[in-house]
Amino acid sequence: MRVYRWLAGTILSLVLLIPIIAFSLVASESGSRWVLTQAQKYAPVEFSYSQFNGSLLNEFEFRDFSLEAGTFSYAPEQLKVSWKPFALLSGVLRINSVKSNGGEIRLRAAEQEQSDASETSIQDISIELPIDFNVLKLSIEKTQFFILETPAQSLNINASVRLDTSGSLNIRELQLEHQYMTTTISGRTKLSYPFDSNLNNNTHLHSPDYPELKVKSRIVGNLHKLSTTSELSEGLIGTISAELQDPISDLKWQLTSQWQDNNITPWLASFGADTLNLSFNGTLNGQGGMDHIELEPSISVMVNKQQADIDGNLNYRNNVLALNALNIQPQGDIDGVLTLQGEISSLKANPEINVSATWDEIIYEPNQLTSRNGKLTAQGTIGDLAIYLDNTLTGLLGNDLNLTTEAELTEKSLKLTQWRLSQNDEQVNGNAIIEWKDNLSLAANLTGSFQQQTVDAKVRLRLLDPYLFVDQLEARWGPHSLLANGALSPGSKLNWKLSSADLSTLSDIKGELATEGSINGQLNQSRFDFDIAEFNLKLPDYNAITLNQSVAGSFNYQESTFDVTPVCLNYKGLRKPLCAQLEQQKDSVNFTADASQVPLNLLQAIVLPDSPYTLSGELSLEIDGEFNNQTMRLEKFEGVVNADNSKIQAGEEVITLNQLVLKAKNGAEQDLDISLTAKANELDFDLSGELNIEQLNTNSPISGKVLLSSKSLELLNLFAPQINIGDGNTKAELTIAGKLNDPTASGSMNLSADRIVLLSSGTLITNLEAELTADANVGQFTVSANGTVGQGDVDIKGRFNVLKRVGLLTIKGKDLLILDTPDLLLSASPDVKIELQENLITLTGDLDVPKARITPVELNQAVTESADVNIKNEKKEESLFRTKADITVSLGKSVRVEAMGFSGNLQGQLRISQQPNSAATGNGSIGVVSGDYEIYGQKLAIERGDLLFNGGPLDTPSLNLRVTRNIKGNGASQRPPEIIGARVTGTIEQPELSLFSTPPLPDSTILSYLLFGKPPGNQGDVNNLELQAALLVGGRSTEFLTEGIKSTFDLDEVSLDSETNDVNDTSLYIGKYLSPQLYIKYGIGLLEPTSTFILRYTLSERLLFESTSSTEGQGGDLIYTIEN
Template sequence: MRRFIRVTRYFLYSLLGVVITLLLMLSTEIGSRGIVFVANHTFSSFAHIERIDGALLRDFQLHEVTLSAADTTARADFIAIRWRPWQLLKKELHIRAFESRGLQITTGPSDSTNAEFALPEIYSPLRIRLDRFHLVNNVVLSSAPQQEEQVIVSTKQITGRLRLNESALTLNNLYIDHELGWLRVTGNADLAGQYPLALETQFKLHELSFIEQNHDPDSLESKSEQSEINGHADFEGELLGALVADIRTAGPIALSADGRVQEVLTPNFNWQMDIEAHLQHFTAFQQYTDAITLQFSGEGDSNSADGELLGTTTLIEYGLVTLNAEGFFSEHRAALETLSIRASEFGVAFDLNGEGNLSESEIQADMRGTLYYQDLPEIGIDINWLGNSTEVSQLNIEASSELGEVNVAGQATWKPQLTWQLTTNTRELYLEKLFAPASKYLERLPDDWSDDFRVSGSISTEGSWTASDQFDVELVTDQLVVNAGTRSIATELNLEAHDQQLKINQAIARAGDSRVEIGGSVGFESIDLNTSIYSPDLNQLHPSLSGRLQLESQIQGATRQPEIHIDAQGDYVAWQEYSVATVSSNLTLDLGFRSLPAGELSLLGVQGIQQYILPNETQTSPFDVTFNTRNAEQYQLNMKIANEVMEISGGFEGTGNVRDFTGKTSEFLVKLPDIGIWHASPSEFRWQLPNDGQPSFSSSYLCLVKNTREASVCGDVLWSEAEQEVNVDVRNVGLYVLSPWLPPTVRADGFFSVFGHYKALNNDVDYQLTGQTSDISVSMPEQDIQLWFDQGEVLRIEGNRDVLEASFDIHASDVEGQVSGQAQINDPFGSQRLSSNVRLAFEDLQVVSLVIPQLQSVTGQLRGGFRLQGDLKRPQVSGILNLSEASAEIPEVGIRLEQLSARVSSPAGGQEPFTLRANAVSGGGDIDITGSYTLETRSGSLHVEGQNFEAARTRDLHLFVSPNLDFTVSEEGLNLTGALTIPSAQISPPDFDTVYRSSPDTVIVHNEDRVWENASSLPYTVDVQVTLGEQVNVSAYGFEGRITGGLRIIEQPNQETSAVGNINVATGQYELYGQQLNVERGTLVYSGGAVSNPGLDLRVSRQFETEQTTVGARVGGTLRTPRLNLFSTPQMQDAEILSYLVLGRGFSQESAEDQNLFLQASLALGLQGGNLIGERLSDTIGVDEILLDGGDTIESTALYIGKQISPRLYVRYGVGLVEPVSTFFIRYRLTDYLSFETQTGTLGSGADLFYTIEK
């Protein structure tokens, strides 16, 4: 027994020693390192710690830690643990802090099978408490044999704290920081059984590449705010059972999702979700729309989805668009059941239903639907498609409506190259209504074409197109008929295109007895095309054509320089305003100049070209144009254009060919009303066009002489590669030849002469040009202004290859005026360096009225001088222009400018700006203008300041202004700012009907010539404060009074002019139907809207002292939609108040004549709202017009309903509201100028024929 006790004692002592030794090792750094060393050798297959700092029973750090299990390896560069080991005695593992850096987890190849993933049940015998964990730079990798590692997820840091009690896990503020955002999780879960859980998460995503970064600089949101997505997600339920999710986001993707998922980690995973997402700032669609809203409701599993999708957006060009689709989608198959598209502003409604399936091996669709487009009738669509990802083996698409039918059938492939075989069949297809591109073109066709333009027939095409742009196409039509109004054109086409060659096997168009046929080939290098036209009546082919024509043409040779032969005969051929009585042609032209023109052309009775030949003649007879050649012993060419008032004729004859020809001109004759009769005697000439080298031309002295005066235009020329010489001698030519280019109010008389010589031989150049005038005068007969210029030499130019010298001197003795200058250009054929001086001086400024007709009675002195030097294309300008002691009248506005002076000074250097300073006095007030302009930057500024300046003095307007305005101009646009005060004005405009302001891009055309267009293309902005003074009086439209107030007028590019401020009636009266009404309060309120639609705040009244009665009206709303309320003291009915306002007495005292006047006033006050209701009602019931008309008497008041049946026919029906009468009205437009109207009614019938002339 003693021995047992002794053995037991020794065992306990040994055990205690071991425990004490173990505790001593764990509580010391040396001991802890020893334990780690032993562990590394013992568990080397799955664990390794490179180094430990600290003791295991205190705070310690681990370095280079590696743990392995199966195919997963975890490595950490550093781990630090702070814990309370004594808490183990309380069955609690308490870690105060856990920190790691460089944690890397590598997983092996994933198992692609669908075996169920079983979660382990985790039960801890100890309570685990982790107060804080912080994991920095973490990454999870995936590796496979013979492949590089791939990053699955990488995080910057993971922080948080947790509790685990048996299987109950509590997470508190788990934070995961990723380069794309962050995630924060709080909640609890049970790690056993079905894994019940309840989690709340918050997250943020940023720096998303698909979000637009270049946002509006005026937006209040920063770039980061616009590209961030914030949200939260709540999950509750069982991870292995049913889990309910609630997800919300805000930002570029605003998401709201509710739903449930079941058995997430099993092959039986399934879900059901309702999702709404609002997408904005996406780069993929930013050029089309600002935002898209998507709604989805459906269900599915891990591989498929089945549900309904609704998408809405507002497209920039087409307005609101919605898309609704129901279908099924999986990894290997997709199916569409229904598709619906709505674009109400664009007028599109599209519905499609049926069956459409997409799989890896087959694409199949059998769907039907309807399309509504704007005002078109319903279009039925039928789609049948069978194919795969590389081809469609069976294709059949049909579309049908009241406007025709079209069917496309065939097959096509797109891999490895594009090939197709398609047939399109149409039946009575109205192109101008169905197809927008065709409609835009057809609008330019004549009326009787575009109203009824339809196509029937078949078009077959087949071909191929390779990736290297090699193509082979064939197109054939079968009985393709184009019906245009009353015309029916049958076409037959057979075309082939191979690479760079188009072959026209057959192209025939038949209309009645007319026939057009084209055949041949066209390529990039050569052309061989034959055209044949036979038409006894060209109107059968086109409504703008008429007459008889038979034509044969051939185009052959090189495509860019072919030879053309035209053989044509025709009578009374006309197109639009052009016509020819007789056409005869047998002409051959070589556009490559390999041979001379041959044949003849005769156009007799040509109409419609008079304005181009004689622009100043309003009535001229038809022209005859003839052209003929002969090539017997020698070549002859003659041409003539003539009628009874003009003739241009001439020609030449000679020997040779197109490359080397020697000949002489025949007598040349020019007879024109503006310049008289000129003729030229024959002159010899020669041209040479060698295949290599420069062409040459020479002619003997040719003189064109006027028959009534010693006026002539003469010269000779020698131009070759070695020598060039030109002599010009123009004598006594009248300035009347310049009439077409002068303003209609200005007349130029006198004569000028020009003598010139140019010669270049080898490297020597010599030239000289002089200009002389005699008896020159410029006048304005209507203003009795005439200016005479001194005769003599006015221009001289001479020089050589190195330098050009020029001088000019123009004197006008009667106004004591002179403009003169000298110029020198060094190296005129090379660098062209300019040095010049210009001087001007005018002691009498009546010449200004010739240049600026708006200014009259101009007096003063104008002196100045300028210097231009530097590069001829961009010279530098310096100098001064000074106007002094001047005055002028502006009749259009009725003012006279006194004490007018101005000074323009140009810079000494090219970088400095021009400066302007000017001032004037008008009506006792003055105005000062200062400004500058820089040529290099094309920018300038102008400041206008004045006080009580009389700006207008006419019968309608007497206006004084005090401006303080700044005007700037640059390449970016124009800008006007500042203030304008109107201290006094008298405004009394005449009565006029409503006018409409033309669009800024209006172009006025007369005889196809642009008479006027807005040449300014620069955008402009205006911000001006206009203030009305105390003396602004208005007498207009029944109003007599004084107005005050002010407006800030704002105008931006491509926006309507707006205004802010008030215009108030200080005192005034308004006359209504002969009765004077006092304006007690009158204000036009501008609050930033359109300047043409201010708000109204008006109150007018009238007092009757004998009856102690006051009546009046209050007007509110806006100018376009006013609101009228009547008031009175004592209170009366509206009819009684209106009677006092209009007639000056009560309703019971009215006569029959007064009743008519009263009814007109009632309708004037009430019809605006009534007709607005009529407009809305007409939109609802499908008519074009519903209106009330007061007529001339009370009995004629009627309600009218009108409808535009077609572009030519309008009908209207009216019924009386007082008397039982009715009318039926018809208007029919026979032509653009002629219309027929008839009216039938209870009181009688009648008809009228109207001819309208538009100016």
């Protein structure tokens, strides 16, 4: 406040003195000097100068001027002032220009003083002046600024301002120019509380150490409410809007910001983090006050080409940072959502962490590695942090894996107290500790079982930079093992040994493998030397494949070069070893390979061990080439692969390829010419092909031709054993064009066959003529085929566009014998269309079935799982295509079914419809024209039988069945009913059975008539035995039911029995031993509502106690067994 009082006093003094002495004292230079000399004595501040020129009445200049005013000092080398004293007459102090050059300006911290309760507060500031101050131009150049304790900064200031009598400051221009920053301010501000302001600011950062940045801002408001908006450009692009309320007494603020695509990698590099490539865009909003901050980000971040979207809420209050559902959703190769929750407290001291990360499913797209139902928690301090991880991994090692980890992180170590990997009923447990107190070291142990193989591993590593010591590395998994020990240090080497007693558990190759070698080098050096001293591969029924000599090589990861001595493999019977060599020097890779008389069956055992075909013969090859890494050009290549007189066998079919040669050679223009020739004389088979690749890259143009001619189709029999093909021929001529990653073909292929039999279905196709043509210009194939199926003619036409994945196929035929097997015969007349639109297949048309015979052989009583059974770890393959259908199926008069006790003719029409990703539905009905149904050895006539489809799923039709039995009188006194039968309604899933008769009879009587043709009653023990026999052996389904119940519920007895001679007392019994001596049995009536409970206890080897309790009575027996 002293400054303000001093300023007001100075202004008042000037107002009074200037009119009096202006002309007498300051009109001359000498008078001006005298005035200045007197002012030095009485002025409230100290000032000095070495030289004065000019007149205080107009223009004057100081040399080495110095001003000291408490915490402020001003000492320019030159100070020039030009002003208009006569403007004072109009109430304005007008200064035309003030120019300060060189020197320094210092602002020091004020000394501590006792607080004065009467000192004026900021709310009391109110400035009013007797005159206006108008500074047209203020210039401070080449001046060093010392602000508090900061180092000196060179700063240039240019300003033009006006301060009126009300204390309102009009800033026409205020420019501050620093060597690293330039800022310009304009606008108006009030110098009295609450300091109403309306200012514009343009700031330009141009430091050589940081990226360039421009900020354009506007500030409007006062100390009650202040609003600001800023636009950023150049180094960062975005807008920021903020509002501050009561910044002096009780600060509250709100912030909204919008950021465009910003690459902040240059900013990170300026702070030394040059390994990160980071960019972001989105919005960041927030609010808060003096004691709390709340932020809501919604941004997209790209880190080293990995993108993630971040949104959620985090806030800071009372020294605690809280994460409220902060969601991180990666994009690109990683898909999923990671949610962070928790808090970090005691931020100003020793932060306490209690944070968790959860996710439902995170997928790494390139290999479909999936982590599901994951949770990662961290609790504790930085020096003592407990970490827990639990998640399920899919796509790594077959079935789902559950991975759990418990760890402790301290300032000196990371200790994995528990590491568990489980799958089904197997698990692998481990623990490890990583220490870095003095040097980095790792100790880990694994034990357990995986895929029914024992797992055991021990690892002990030490890193004494730059030396790596492997004290122990022993890993065993069933028949496989990896051993290593030694060091990567001068005078030492790292020895390793790999072996497998059964390769089939790792791959399709069957056999044994043993190999060992060493590695030599240091971690601070880019070159590593290695050797393979032993290699032994033994396949079943073959001699061992071994190294002819040890292999040595080196690798330099900085120069990306390597070299290796020839790798030569021995095999008993080879005239000379199979050798290959690779060497990279600077920009090129040289490679050679040489082999002769290599058995094809040996190569098949390694490359195609599960192939249904058997190869025999010998192969020889010679390859020599050079590839330039920098130009990506094949500088030299020449190769020949020959397998003349080789044989292919499948079952009893054997084909001899008299000539099989593959050649490749690059030309003068660095292109690559490839040719293939294959001939089989006995089949008049001739295949030749040529392909030219202009450059060795995926976009390289290609051109070529393929010619095929064969007067026999026996080769197709070899590759399609389920098809028997008679005489015929095939011919093809194709032209290849396009690019290596997008080839096209044009031309045609023709096939003629006098007979084709599909063995599994018995389908006979004769006089087949087929043609496939290709048009490379539109990427379309055209299909045309006709022939005879059974006695009917079929015609197939279609087209398919490879590029657009669209196509249409039409099939028309009349009385085609599609199936002809002992249990199935099907004749159909199709008129259907199959349309492909990307991944959607649409099936439309009509299918008439004039004749069919379905007589399946006796079915095995296989147990099928119920609908609520989930098979553990079952892999459900998703179809590549979606299906849409609208097809009408009509059954003719000659469709007969004899199966599962039913015998009759079917007729009807059914329209089948299906939408993509939905179940098929049906409209129509299938009825029984005539037929009967045999149940428990009795034939029942079907008077009416319909399956009704009313737009619901195909597997849930409605039922409308009526069966009757004609009962003949047998001379007995009781007259048989006129009509006896049963109705079945409802649906397949929930059928409803009702019995009827004329005249009406009880259900038990109707059932007895249906099954035996006799009424119930005193029919004797014979009828009771007949009923039991009918129930037990009359239908296989009953046996299947009882056995299925026994196995499902682990029961000891499931049976049908009767305690009396009355058929109505027949019951279903289930029994179970609760202990070796105690047995219980429970029965429920099938025809009458009765129940029975039996308890049997064995007292000794010959004596047992049995108690029976039923709805008809109770009783008990002691049973003693006597053996003869």
